[in-house]
Amino acid sequence: MKTLLFGRHGDSVYTNVYPDLTSEGERTMAETALEMHTILGNCSEIEIIASPQPRAQGSADIIAREFGYSREVGIEPHIRCNDIFDEQMKVSPWKGYGEGEDLLRSYETHPDFESGEKLERRSEVQRRFAWYLDSLGGNLIRDGLMDVTIHITHFEVLWRLARIISPIGRPLGNGEFIEIKLWSYVPLQVEMNFRDCSVSLTCAKLSHILNQP
Numbered sequence: 001m002k003t004l005l006f007g008r009h010g011d012s013v014y015t016n017v018y019p020d021l022t023s024e025g026e027r028t029m030a031e032t033a034l035e036m037h038t039i040l041g042n043c044s045e046i047e048i049i050a051s052p053q054p055r056a057q058g059s060a061d062i063i064a065r066e067f068g069y070s071r072e073v074g075i076e077p078h079i080r081c082n083d084i085f086d087e088q089m090k091v092s093p094w095k096g097y098g099e100g101e102d103l104l105r106s107y108e109t110h111p112d113f114e115s116g117e118k119l120e121r122r123s124e125v126q127r128r129f130a131w132y133l134d135s136l137g138g139n140l141i142r143d144g145l146m147d148v149t150i151h152i153t154h155f156e157v158l159w160r161l162a163r164i165i166s167p168i169g170r171p172l173g174n175g176e177f178i179e180i181k182l183w184s185y186v187p188l189q190v191e192m193n194f195r196d197c198s199v200s201l202t203c204a205k206l207s208h209i210l211n212q213p
Contacts, residue, residue, distance in 0.1 A: 001181055002140060002145050002146075002147060002149075002181070003040065003147065003149070003179065003180070003181055003182075004136065004148075004151070004179075004180040004181075004182070005036060005148070005149070005150045005151065005178070005179055005180075006157075006158055006178045006180070007036075007059075007063075007150070007151065007152050007153070007175065007176065007177030008152075008153065008154060008155055008158060008173065008174055008175065008176055008177070009021075009029075009053075009055045009056045009058075009059040009152055009154065009174065009175075010022070010024075010026060010029040010032075010055070010058070010059045010062070010174050010175050011024045011025035011028060011174045011175075012025055012055040012174075014055070015054075016053070016054055017054060018054040018058055019054060019055070019057070019061065020053070020054040020055035020058055021055060021059065021062075025055075025058075025059070025174060026058075026062060028174055028175035029059045029062040029063060029175055030062055030066060031175065032063065032175040032176075032177065033062060033063045033065075033066035033067060035177075036063070036067075036150065036177065039179065040148055043147055043148050044147075045147035045148065046069065046146055046147070046148045046149075047071075047074065047146040047148070047149045047150070048060055048063060048064050048067070048069055048071075048073045048074065048149075048152075049073065049074040049076045049079075049149060049150070049151050049152075050074070050075060050151070050152045051075075051081065051154060051157075052075050052077055052080050053080060053081055056152045056153060056154065057073065059152045059175075060073045060150075063150060063152065076132065076151070078128045078129065078131060078132035078135075079128075079129060079132060079153040079157050080153075080154070080157075081157070082113075082119045082120040082122075082125055082156050083119065084118070084119045085117070085118055085120075086117070086118035086119065089118045089119060097110065097112075101170055101171055104155060104159070104172070107122070107155065107156065107159065108159055108163070108171070122156070126160055126210060129157050129210070130207035130210055131207070133205075133206040133207045133209070133210070134205050134207045136149070136206055137188060137205055137206035140182055140185060141185050141186065155172055158172055158178060159171065159172060160210060161178055161192075161194075161209065162178060164192075164199065164209070164210070164212045165193070165194040165198070165199050166194050166195050166196075178192065178193070178194045179193040179194070180192050180193075181193075182206075187203060187204055188204070188205070188206060189202055190203060190206070190209060192209065199212070
């Protein structure tokens, strides 16, 4: 069995200056690391990967520290947040879309986030996430995956997967993570866990987990 963890970064002030975490964000990520460790137990084969954004790297480094991870945290561009095209939006990207959970719900549904005018389309972020999932599936078949791979990424990447597993309730919060267990190679036997919800399925490609109703 292989385990993939996909977590959202800690609370950030969005300066894009490493580690770009508030004190609350740092505390949350330390708690997240403890929760991950409780789930995983004493696993010797672990890889930690982060989005290129400083808030994700800062969060991943806290996970690495708490796990005693001696290697350098990997960087994966396919799990970055939206690319922003509008210069004004780069300064205040979410202005006018609410705050907190209201903002996250706006991202899930508002047409502005799919127009592609000011920032990368919501669907395009999911497309590259799907590509990355399939690359992990290919590595699994070639026996190129560690027993555990921990990813630190963004709400924009994980929102749909979180909703598939747990369709009711608040949006994915800072420091929360999704657990994916891969039980066999061809076809893939997948178990996904988030909060108190679990989904099991069989699929030909790992990206098919994003196609669930």
